[in-house]
Amino acid sequence: MLPWARITGERPLNAIPSGKRAPCSLVAPAPHLPQVLQIGQLKMISANSSFKAIIIGGGPVGLATAHALHLANIDFVLLERRPAIVEDKGASLIVHPHTLRVLHQFGVLDELLPRGAELSHHLSFLASGHVFNESNRYTQIRENHGHGPVAFHRAELVETLYNGLPTTIRENILTDKKVVDIQTAQDGVTVACADGSTFLGSIVIGADGVHSKTRLLMRGLALAEDPSREWDPQQPYTAEYKLLFGSFPSPSPPGQGYDIQAKDRAIMYFSGPERGWFFLYKRLQKPTSERTSYTDEDIDKMAKEFAEFPLTRGVKVKDVWPKMLGSGLTNLDEGLVKNWSFGRIVLVGDACHKMTTHLGLGFNHGIQDVVVLCNRLRKSLQATPSGKVDANTLTGVFFEYAAVRMGSLSSLTGDIYKSGLETRMHAWHNLGYYVLSRYLSVPSAVENLVMQYMMMPEFRKGQVLDYVFKEERMKGKVSWIYSMGFGQHDD
Numbered sequence: 001m002l003p004w005a006r007i008t009g010e011r012p013l014n015a016i017p018s019g020k021r022a023p024c025s026l027v028a029p030a031p032h033l034p035q036v037l038q039i040g041q042l043k044m045i046s047a048n049s050s051f052k053a054i055i056i057g058g059g060p061v062g063l064a065t066a067h068a069l070h071l072a073n074i075d076f077v078l079l080e081r082r083p084a085i086v087e088d089k090g091a092s093l094i095v096h097p098h099t100l101r102v103l104h105q106f107g108v109l110d111e112l113l114p115r116g117a118e119l120s121h122h123l124s125f126l127a128s129g130h131v132f133n134e135s136n137r138y139t140q141i142r143e144n145h146g147h148g149p150v151a152f153h154r155a156e157l158v159e160t161l162y163n164g165l166p167t168t169i170r171e172n173i174l175t176d177k178k179v180v181d182i183q184t185a186q187d188g189v190t191v192a193c194a195d196g197s198t199f200l201g202s203i204v205i206g207a208d209g210v211h212s213k214t215r216l217l218m219r220g221l222a223l224a225e226d227p228s229r230e231w232d233p234q235q236p237y238t239a240e241y242k243l244l245f246g247s248f249p250s251p252s253p254p255g256q257g258y259d260i261q262a263k264d265r266a267i268m269y270f271s272g273p274e275r276g277w278f279f280l281y282k283r284l285q286k287p288t289s290e291r292t293s294y295t296d297e298d299i300d301k302m303a304k305e306f307a308e309f310p311l312t313r314g315v316k317v318k319d320v321w322p323k324m325l326g327s328g329l330t331n332l333d334e335g336l337v338k339n340w341s342f343g344r345i346v347l348v349g350d351a352c353h354k355m356t357t358h359l360g361l362g363f364n365h366g367i368q369d370v371v372v373l374c375n376r377l378r379k380s381l382q383a384t385p386s387g388k389v390d391a392n393t394l395t396g397v398f399f400e401y402a403a404v405r406m407g408s409l410s411s412l413t414g415d416i417y418k419s420g421l422e423t424r425m426h427a428w429h430n431l432g433y434y435v436l437s438r439y440l441s442v443p444s445a446v447e448n449l450v451m452q453y454m455m456m457p458e459f460r461k462g463q464v465l466d467y468v469f470k471e472e473r474m475k476g477k478v479s480w481i482y483s484m485g486f487g488q489h490d491d
């Protein structure tokens, strides 16, 4: 019998690996504000005080939105339902080079990079421990784009994003603010929170994740106005797999990104400077769009099923399980929302698209949303110096933003497909996926073609803020379509 650690659905970490760096500290919640609050009462930085954005959600994409709006000199308040922005939960986030460019524009790259591990070594295993593929995919990304993908502990990335904002701007980030209602009018929006506080603004940016309340409220408003209009269903995503993720003191050198493949099961393993992270995937009995809550017993059961699976050549799941620092079990939702905005409300991040975690791209796409949206929003505000941008103009901006993100200028639609494909290949979803994963995609010539014609052209499309000039740090063999300076455009 294994010494199974007791863990909850998503528990805070109770131990940290030894090392020089301090663990992620909890950031004290912002002080509560008066019951009824107008955004104008907050300390704002913009010369143009009449336009205010309300960001809902203080996850990584909400914080990225705060950075982009701050750099565009656009006033905002961010409402987060949790009591603290930085909570030491979750697993790793893989950040790709096009996103590192944007993080450089935010001014957090140098703080961030030493906290992660650049991926440099890839192996594919069978459940028996047999290695059937060793590829140079990470090296190719580095050669092409100037940097390999970097594995960060999610909480450390969130902490760096938060701390990277000036102190005065952080005062606009409010915790314990669960949004329960949104009302829109011709000239503005009102957002209500569960504690009775109310916020007035010009627009709402919903960065509140896969089960977005903003998306739900927006849907209600759209259908109340015209019950016959076509709109996304209440639950727009579907899951075919569930995912047990967790972190533990790393049992192997940093920079490993391995996959383990079996029938209806798969694993991804990454090693960072201090932690290792695993992702255990299991196919559901049938696809579901319902939100599922898992218990401690479900987690224990699933971990036991994977106990003998390898993570590296010498380490199995059962070896790290007693040392877990945190873990969680969730359904692996997939899908693309069609309606990204309504009037003065717009969505970013997991609120409007969700992909499986195999390619590590969900957060990276949230950053692209923020970039494309804020570039357009800033231009439209510049054209309206009073800040009184009318609803029709905003609707146009939001439509263009969604069209760019869902069109061929962006890699989003293809990446949702490719991430799902990778998950199904690794879990041998059917005979076709098995043959593709186990044999057809293994020869290095095939992988080189995939990197050259499927991955590289998509990474190149990564956009950057067109109003923040920084020296280009990601220089590889392949040029970026959007340069790191003023004047780039996508229309």
Ligand SMILES: Cc1cc2nc3c(=O)[nH]c(=O)nc-3n(C[C@H](O)[C@H](O)[C@H](O)COP(=O)(O)OP(=O)(O)OC[C@H]3O[C@@H](n4cnc5c(N)ncnc54)[C@H](O)[C@@H]3O)c2cc1C
Pocket (backbone or CB within 6 Å): 056, 057, 058, 059, 060, 061, 062, 079, 080, 081, 082, 091, 092, 093, 094, 095, 177, 178, 179, 180, 207, 208, 209, 210, 212, 213, 214, 243, 245, 330, 348, 349, 350, 351, 357, 359, 360, 361, 362, 363, 364, 365, 366
């Ligand atoms: C295990 C796992 C591993 C992943 N690995 C990667 C990876 O390697 N690379 C990658 O690019 N992506 C990865 N992803 C995907 C990535 O985590 C998401 O795409 C990303 O976190 C989305 O960020 P977000 O801010 O849109 O949503 P979230 O991170 O879900 O944040 C939403 C925030 O909104 C808040 N909120 C929700 N409702 C309300 C409300 N009513 N009022 C106020 N606040 C509210 C929540 O508390 C939360 O803080 C992974 C996902 C998982 C589950």
